[in-house]
Amino acid sequence: MDYRTIVDLPGELLYLWHAHRTEVVLTGGILVAIVRLALYWRSRKTAQLARHALSLETKQVPENVTLLKPPEASSTKRKVSPPSAPKRVTGRRKTRPQDAHSEAVVGKVQPVIFYYTLGGTTKSYAEKLASALKQTDSSSSVLDPQLRDLAQIDYDDYFISAPKDVEPRTSFFYIIVLPTYNIDTELSNFLSHLEETHHDFRIDTAPLSALAGYSVFGFGDQQEWPTEQEGFCSQAVEVDKWMARLTGGRRAFPLGMGDVSGNVELRLAEWARGVGAIMGDLANGQGLGEGVLGSGGAAESADEADEVDDMNVVASAKASRKTRLTKRSTGDDLEDLKAPIPFDFTTSKSPSIAPPPRAMVPPTSPTYSSLTKQGYTIVGTHSGVKICRWTKSALRGRGSCYKYSFYGIASHLCMEATPSLSCSNKCVFCWRHGTNPVGTTWRWEVDPPDLVFAGMKEGHYKKIKMMKGVPGVRAERYAEVMGTAAGQGIRHCALSLVGEPIFYPHINELLALLHKEHISTFLVCNAQHPDQLAALAPVTQLYVSIDASNKDSLRRIDRPLHRDFWERFQRCMDILRSKRFTQRTVFRLTLVKGFNIEEEAEGYADLVQRALPGFVEVKGVTYCGTSTAAGAGLSMQNVPFYEEVTAFVLSLEAALQRRGLDYGIAAEHAHSCCILLADRTRFFRPAKDGGPERWHTLIDYPAFFRCLEGGETFGPEDYIGPPTAEWASFGNGGFDPRDERVDRKGRVKVVER
Ligand SMILES: Cc1cc2nc3c(=O)[nH]c(=O)nc-3n(C[C@H](O)[C@H](O)[C@H](O)COP(=O)(O)O)c2cc1C
Numbered sequence: 001m002d003y004r005t006i007v008d009l010p011g012e013l014l015y016l017w018h019a020h021r022t023e024v025v026l027t028g029g030i031l032v033a034i035v036r037l038a039l040y041w042r043s044r045k046t047a048q049l050a051r052h053a054l055s056l057e058t059k060q061v062p063e064n065v066t067l068l069k070p071p072e073a074s075s076t077k078r079k080v081s082p083p084s085a086p087k088r089v090t091g092r093r094k095t096r097p098q099d100a101h102s103e104a105v106v107g108k109v110q111p112v113i114f115y116y117t118l119g120g121t122t123k124s125y126a127e128k129l130a131s132a133l134k135q136t137d138s139s140s141s142v143l144d145p146q147l148r149d150l151a152q153i154d155y156d157d158y159f160i161s162a163p164k165d166v167e168p169r170t171s172f173f174y175i176i177v178l179p180t181y182n183i184d185t186e187l188s189n190f191l192s193h194l195e196e197t198h199h200d201f202r203i204d205t206a207p208l209s210a211l212a213g214y215s216v217f218g219f220g221d222q223q224e225w226p227t228e229q230e231g232f233c234s235q236a237v238e239v240d241k242w243m244a245r246l247t248g249g250r251r252a253f254p255l256g257m258g259d260v261s262g263n264v265e266l267r268l269a270e271w272a273r274g275v276g277a278i279m280g281d282l283a284n285g286q287g288l289g290e291g292v293l294g295s296g297g298a299a300e301s302a303d304e305a306d307e308v309d310d311m312n313v314v315a316s317a318k319a320s321r322k323t324r325l326t327k328r329s330t331g332d333d334l335e336d337l338k339a340p341i342p343f344d345f346t347t348s349k350s351p352s353i354a355p356p357p358r359a360m361v362p363p364t365s366p367t368y369s370s371l372t373k374q375g376y377t378i379v380g381t382h383s384g385v386k387i388c389r390w391t392k393s394a395l396r397g398r399g400s401c402y403k404y405s406f407y408g409i410a411s412h413l414c415m416e417a418t419p420s421l422s423c424s425n426k427c428v429f430c431w432r433h434g435t436n437p438v439g440t441t442w443r444w445e446v447d448p449p450d451l452v453f454a455g456m457k458e459g460h461y462k463k464i465k466m467m468k469g470v471p472g473v474r475a476e477r478y479a480e481v482m483g484t485a486a487g488q489g490i491r492h493c494a495l496s497l498v499g500e501p502i503f504y505p506h507i508n509e510l511l512a513l514l515h516k517e518h519i520s521t522f523l524v525c526n527a528q529h530p531d532q533l534a535a536l537a538p539v540t541q542l543y544v545s546i547d548a549s550n551k552d553s554l555r556r557i558d559r560p561l562h563r564d565f566w567e568r569f570q571r572c573m574d575i576l577r578s579k580r581f582t583q584r585t586v587f588r589l590t591l592v593k594g595f596n597i598e599e600e601a602e603g604y605a606d607l608v609q610r611a612l613p614g615f616v617e618v619k620g621v622t623y624c625g626t627s628t629a630a631g632a633g634l635s636m637q638n639v640p641f642y643e644e645v646t647a648f649v650l651s652l653e654a655a656l657q658r659r660g661l662d663y664g665i666a667a668e669h670a671h672s673c674c675i676l677l678a679d680r681t682r683f684f685r686p687a688k689d690g691g692p693e694r695w696h697t698l699i700d701y702p703a704f705f706r707c708l709e710g711g712e713t714f715g716p717e718d719y720i721g722p723p724t725a726e727w728a729s730f731g732n733g734g735f736d737p738r739d740e741r742v743d744r745k746g747r748v749k750v751v752e753r
């Protein structure tokens with residue numbers, strides 16, 4: 001290098017700096033950032049390894065050792081977890097890591113005993129359990145248990161998150177006692193609720209983890225179901241499993257099981273002692289254990305640790321799935337490659353083969369025998385037919401039902417039937433004795449409509465024949481029912497017996513068969529199946545049961561299975577409105593004192609305004625005296641007097657008038673505690689043969705079939721019958737003077753006018 005080059009060098013460097021200083025500064029900055037990032041990741045990784053090693057150690061802490069380990073335990077030494085083998089709950093108390101929650105439990109524990117019963121056994125044991133767990137010492141940290149019937153509560157209040165209405169530093173402890181039924185009962189819904197909550201992606205994976213703990217006891221019958229594999233206490237096992245998941249593994253005491261035909265008292269007593277002890281421990285801040293001696297032959301239930309791990313996998317999988325996937329793809333982290341493949345329990349279900357559909361009411365089932373004892377004839381696998389008391393009464397000339405007074409139905413020619421004994425409600429006033437199958441979807445065998453129709457008729461006629469020798473049966477009426485000439489035999493079908501007729505997948509075909517034989521159809525549905533309602537073919541009169549005017553009341557009265565029951569109900573209102581010019585639409589209100597009368601007239605008026613039905617039938621509930629009714633808190637006190645029904649109808653009429661809706665009282669049937677409101681603009685009119693305006697609630701049945709067979713579009717006005725009879729109008733009682741009114745003992749009564 002010569003002297004000149006050396007002299008020019010600073011100038012050259014200065015020139016280069018000026019020309020490229022931006023690039024130089026940027027490159028320098030990036031280099032500094034990379035170095036700092038590398039240092040940061042390195043320190044984070046070390047901390048992660050340390051935490052991981054600590055958690056491995058924690059899992060292996062021996063029994064009865066406090067798990068808040070001294071700092072040296074968090075060494076970075078890695079231990080290998082032992083392979084997890086199926087574990088039997090041994091019943092020895094085993095302390096668990098004192099997590100943040102169990103520390104929070106130091107305070108009070110509020111036990112809640114949930115039970116379910118059909119036959120009453122479990123309820124009486126639940127009550128005994130409640131009094132056994134009642135504290136004698138008022139200063140105890142375990143409060144007196146609350147008792148809750150699973151058939152009465154709203155699951156959302158207890159099984160989506162822990163109840164909130166609790167004192168500070170007090171946690172709920174769930175005690176669940178339940179029988180097992182291998183038929184459809186409320187328990188099936190309860191289990192579905194737990195499962196759905198677990199799989200619901202909108203809900204936390206362990207939404208009940210705020211509970212102090214839970215424990216389940218099952219009642220079963222080992223004479224019929226000797227082992228768990230054969231179904232002994234299978235629903236308790238299931239509930240226990242789902243609760244473990246929903247609580248994030250807070251099973252405080254092992255699942256207990258008792259055989260009602262054997263050891264139940266002993267097992268329950270042992271289990272109750274254990275549950276009582278663990279609640280005391282929880283209140284004293286000792287955290288959860290795995291059980292104590294004498295756990296009542298605890299089930300070899302699913303491995304608790306596995307369940308807790310499941311929860312952890314879900315939680316960590318959600319948080320770190322993205323990171324893991326990235327790391328896997330770059331292949332730079334051996335530890336992560338060994339990590340379990342994240343399995344999201346919120347969306348996946350273990351693969352299962354759907355079982356073939358079963359008969360809804362198999363002849364061997366208790367439901368079958370219960371229904372046949374009540375006088376039902378079971379048709380095929382899911383339909384039923386029964387002679388109603390008014391059919392018998394009309395055969396003897398002792399009066400017909402209110403449908404005769406209102407619509408001209410001849411009760412002795414009427415068949416009451418249903419193509420679906422299953423329902424999606426469990427109304428408190430239902431007379432099904434709580435044993436009928438329930439469900440939100442049709443999951444049973446489906447009988448063809450011709451078989452259903454033929455079976456219904458056969459069953460009905462058989463029962464009518466049995467009336468032949470009953471004293472007082474009028475020969476001419478009997479001949480009309482049994483006759484084969486045109487216009488004789490069954491003329492009318494009330495599809496309203498029990499269950500939900502539009503649930504039957506071939507309801508429209510069945511209606512077509514009925515109409516083909518000129519049997520008119522009154523179909524009652526429960527406003528829970530909007531799609532089926534929208535697709536329903538024309539019927540002579542279409543009813544929707546309106547058992548409440550608002551969501552809460554509907555939930556209490558109908559106890560619907562659908563979680564979106566109110567939305568379904570409202571959609572049905574709109575569908576009814578859209579059908580009002582093609583169908584005779586009717587609201588059927590069943591009044592239950594203390595449930596749906598008081599201050600609800602305005603709410604009902606709003607519903608009428610929404611659906612604009614042609615008619616509103618208001619009827620006082622009939623007390624059926626079943627244990628289901630009693631269990632729902634229903635007694636004779638809930639049956640309104642006719643005066644109360646009248647007062648309600650008058651206030652409803654006034655509420656409708658205030659809304660500019662011209663409905664008026666068109667007819668009454670005091671004997672059935674039933675009053676009919678009708679749309680005055682459509683059904684108060686001059687008679688066909690002239691004369692003043694009168695109510696026209698009767699139906700011209702031949703005209704209905706002419707319309708149907710004519711193939712043209714038609715509406716309710718096209719088959720309006722003659723004016724409503726004078727004796728049926730409001731104030732006249734509604735009893736046909738040609739019939740003889742008798743009291744319960746058959747003595748002739750003078751009809752009051
Ligand atoms: C229709 C029916 C089905 C039953 N299914 C089972 C079953 O699958 N497994 C079982 O262990 N017990 C079964 N049982 C027995 C009941 O769980 C047992 O009788 C229980 O105590 C009834 O309780 P509850 O009276 O409170 O309703 C069944 C009982 C009935 C009547």
Ligand code: SF4
Pocket residue numbers: 423424425426427429430431432497498499500525526545
């Ligand atoms: S809708 Fe009718 S059949 Fe169904 S539960 Fe209610 S009352 Fe019973």
